[in-house]
Every structure is written in structure tokens, then in C-alpha cells.
Amino acid sequence: MNAQHRYIELLKNSLLNEPYLENEVRLLYIFGMMASGRPVDTDVVRDINRRLPDWVETVRLARQEGRIWWNLNVNDATGNPKTLNLRNFCEFSHTMVGRKRLDNITNCLDIVRTENVPGDLIETGAWRGGATILMRGYLSAWEMNDRTVWVADSFEGLPVPSLPQDKGYDFSATKIPILSISLEEVQENFRRYSLLDDQVRFLKGWFCDTLPKAPIGQLAVLRLDGDLYESTMDGLNALYSKVSPGGFVIVDDYGDFAPCRNAVNEFRQLHGINEPIEKIDWTGVFWRKLS
Ligand SMILES: C[S@@+](CC[C@H](N)C(=O)[O-])C[C@H]1O[C@@H](n2cnc3c(N)ncnc32)[C@H](O)[C@@H]1O
Numbered sequence: 001m002n003a004q005h006r007y008i009e010l011l012k013n014s015l016l017n018e019p020y021l022e023n024e025v026r027l028l029y030i031f032g033m034m035a036s037g038r039p040v041d042t043d044v045v046r047d048i049n050r051r052l053p054d055w056v057e058t059v060r061l062a063r064q065e066g067r068i069w070w071n072l073n074v075n076d077a078t079g080n081p082k083t084l085n086l087r088n089f090c091e092f093s094h095t096m097v098g099r100k101r102l103d104n105i106t107n108c109l110d111i112v113r114t115e116n117v118p119g120d121l122i123e124t125g126a127w128r129g130g131a132t133i134l135m136r137g138y139l140s141a142w143e144m145n146d147r148t149v150w151v152a153d154s155f156e157g158l159p160v161p162s163l164p165q166d167k168g169y170d171f172s173a174t175k176i177p178i179l180s181i182s183l184e185e186v187q188e189n190f191r192r193y194s195l196l197d198d199q200v201r202f203l204k205g206w207f208c209d210t211l212p213k214a215p216i217g218q219l220a221v222l223r224l225d226g227d228l229y230e231s232t233m234d235g236l237n238a239l240y241s242k243v244s245p246g247g248f249v250i251v252d253d254y255g256d257f258a259p260c261r262n263a264v265n266e267f268r269q270l271h272g273i274n275e276p277i278e279k280i281d282w283t284g285v286f287w288r289k290l291s
Helices: 005-017 018-035 042-046 053-065 099-114 130-141 183-192 229-242 258-270
Strands: 071-075 082-086 122-123 149-153 200-204 217-223 242-252 287-290
Touching: 005 018, 005 099, 005 130, 018 042, 018 053, 018 071, 018 082, 082 242, 099 130, 099 217, 099 242, 099 258, 099 287, 122 229, 130 149, 149 183, 183 200, 217 229, 229 242, 229 258, 229 287
Parallel strands: 122 149, 122 217, 149 200, 217 242
Antiparallel strands: 071 082, 242 287
């Protein structure tokens, strides 16, 4: 591996919080003990790898796949089993996109770079910014100084569903507060990786307002990660025509959320898009736009 590849791998490891993964398991353990009214054993906290190897392995595997790991089965103080959902205070990494979807981003960028596919990079739905930090890091590693990374988000979480297609999928800030991350926090995350500069531009607001008038020319990578039908369709309607021939369309939630999948399928059918959809992992897909 050369230095560029090593840097990009280190960036992925950091974005996934893998160097400090055990600390997440330590917190799970402490919350689990608190919920079941038992004392925290400081030896377990210190030596978590040896004392709770299954927990560490479970979290490690979940991080590879970008899967849920924060649900904990415990017995409460009266001995009854219950599941704790610790997501809203235990999700710490800078991206919820797992390793395989991060690898997909850099695989696409390798092709964009080696085949000179023109255009900027965008993610619609950035959360803490992790996937876009990776994009900016990639440009930096390969000294690709003529492209911009666009970071589009409300920076206040998902909208309350307004379309029938999204009925039952209310992930807005009152329901899942951890999905609401401010612009300042995302900018601070870029800064911590020394990647906040004028090659990163932020589009703050609802996609239906920001994307149609964004001053974007061409795109080499369009990454859609807004979960909903509305958010996915707004991204496709505003930006698909800007993707260069040879560029990539990546959809994070195709497998996980039917509304997102329906938006993609409808859009592809309406516009006669026949390029094959390729699977990345259990939820992510992408296709390469040929013309
Ligand atoms: C699942 S998170 C994105 C995860 C992120 N790509 C990562 O690397 O971890 C979804 C994000 O999309 C944003 N979002 C969803 N629909 C939106 C819309 N219609 N307008 C603006 N932001 C939206 C939310 O605020 C949230 O930050």
C-alpha cells in the first residue's frame, strides 16, 4: 500500500471509530448494568476485550456492515428480560455508513480519477458528515484540486413525512433526535480531520428548496442518503441530469427502506434508465451512468 492508500484506510478507520471501538462496548456494558440494577465491574471495563469478547466482536461486525448494534438485551431489576435501545445516546462514529459502503465510495472515486470522469461529488443526507469527509480526504490524497464536495442536509434531521409514500417512516428530530446534527457540528468534524476548506460547500435546508437551485455544474458522484421517498426523489429530480456519463449514482437506503427503493425504481422507470443496479451490501446499491 502506498501512502495515499494508507491515509484513506486510516481515514475510514477513524470515521468508523474503529481504533476506539472498545469504548463503545464499555458504554454499552455500563448502561446495561445500570438498567439491570447491577454494579459495574471495573475489571470488565478495563479488560473489555477479554471479558466480553462476543460483545466486541458483535459491534465490530456491525460496524463493517453499517448495521444496528446499540440494542442491548438485559434483565431489569426484577429479572424480566427487556431490550434497551441506546441509539440516541450511544451512536458515536462520524458516519453510520459501514465499511463496505465507504469502500464503495472510494472504489467509485478510483474510477472517476483514473478515467477522468468530470464533475463534483455530492452527498444528499450527510448526518455527521463522515461520507463527505471521506470524499474530501480522497480528493486531498490524490491532489484533485479542481473538484468540490457538496454536503447537502437540513442540518436539523429528516422532514416529517408529507407524502403518502413515506407514511409510517417518521424519522424526524422529535422521533430520532440523533439524526439531527447541526451545520456547525458537521463543519467541526471536517475541521478535526483538517479537511474544512473551500473545496467543501454546504447546502443547508430541505432538499426540495436547496438542490434545484444549487450552483452545481457536473457531478461525478451523486450519493443519495436521505432515507425517504421524498428525499430520494428530490435528489434524483434535481441532480440526476447533472451526473456525467461514466459517473456514479449511489443509493444508501435501497435495501433498508421501501420508500427510498420505490423512489429509485419509479425514477429509473420514468426516465428509461437501464444501467444495472449493483449491490454493495445488505442495503446500499449503485449504478454507473453510461450516457
Ligand atoms: C441516514 S442520515 C445520513 C447518513 C450519512 N450519509 C452518514 O455518512 O452517516 C440522513 C440524513 O439526511 C438528512 N435528510 C433527509 N431528508 C432530508 C431532506 N428532505 N432535506 C434535507 N435533509 C434531509 C437528515 O438530516 C440526515 O442528516
